[in-house]
Amino acid sequence: MTTVIADQISVRGVVRQFAGRRVLDNLDLTIARSEFVVLLGPSGCGKSTLLRLLAGLDLPDSGEVVVPKERAVVFQADRLLPWERVLKNVTIGLYGRDAKDKAKAALDEVGLGGRSNAWPKTLSGGEAQRVALARALVTEPDLVLLDEPFAALDALTRLKMHDLVRQLHQKHGAAMLLVTHDVAEAIALADRILVMQNGRIGSAYHVGLSAADRRSSPQREELRAQLLSDLGLTGR
Numbered sequence: 021m022t023t024v025i026a027d028q029i030s031v032r033g034v035v036r037q038f039a040g041r042r043v044l045d046n047l048d049l050t051i052a053r054s055e056f057v058v059l060l061g062p063s064g065c066g067k068s069t070l071l072r073l074l075a076g077l078d079l080p081d082s083g084e085v086v087v088p089k090e091r092a093v094v095f096q097a098d099r100l101l102p103w104e105r106v107l108k109n110v111t112i113g114l115y116g117r118d119a120k121d122k123a124k125a126a127l128d129e130v131g132l133g134g135r136s137n138a139w140p141k142t143l144s145g146g147e148a149q150r151v152a153l154a155r156a157l158v159t160e161p162d163l164v165l166l167d168e169p170f171a172a173l174d175a176l177t178r179l180k181m182h183d184l185v186r187q188l189h190q191k192h193g194a195a196m197l198l199v200t201h202d203v204a205e206a207i208a209l210a211d212r213i214l215v216m217q218n219g220r221i222g223s224a225y226h227v228g229l230s231a232a233d234r235r236s237s238p239q240r241e242e243l244r245a246q247l248l249s250d251l252g253l254t255g256r
Contacts, residue, residue: 060214070199
């Protein structure tokens with residue numbers, strides 16, 4: 021079992037098991053630079069386990085994980101420190117005289133330049149996740165891992181976050197891997213959608229749709245139907 025720090029992002033023959041059950045079973049995956057990959061699958065299929073391996077929060081039982089050194093994770097919970105103001109939360113992990121300037125610029129990017137002195141408890145759910153995104157991007161990572169970060173948000177706020185993430189991805193060019201249960205979210209964001217089945221990648225789809233077609237088009241509905249079928253949800 022190895023984890024290699026390199027410029028590329030790949031998983032080769034990875035096995036991860038818990039209590040004798042293989043959650044990841046000889047899984048292979050490659051993510052290109054600047055690619056936005058969305059990982060779909062039911063609970064317990066290994067999505068978050070794979071994300072934790074890529075984040076360096078866990079190790080495989082066998083196989084090889086190759087990741088860049090600079091990585092950042094955005095979780096479903098914003099994980100802001102309640103005893104620190106917003107700006108301080110974003111500067112965590114930053115060093116140097118320009119740390120505050122970088123953090124302020126990151127907050128400007130997510131539309132919260134005016135809330136740098138606020139306490140986390142005064143933020144809405146969407147604002148808190150924007151701070152979490154700013155904290156992830158301020159280190160200029162090569163890989164951003166998103167573990168269902170919008171699941172607890174209301175529908176309108178989630179759509180606004182989708183727009184924001186697309187803009188940030190285009191601007192920063194980091195590779196992104198999003199774990200989600202939401203087929204619509206996957207279609208809205210992904211360059212490539214992967215469906216996990218039995219601890220491996222069961223199917224993969226390149227999403228070559230324009231922003232307008234991602235919202236409404238025959239191609240979108242065809243892709244949605246195929247993804248639902250892969251997930252065993254035909255007819256919904």
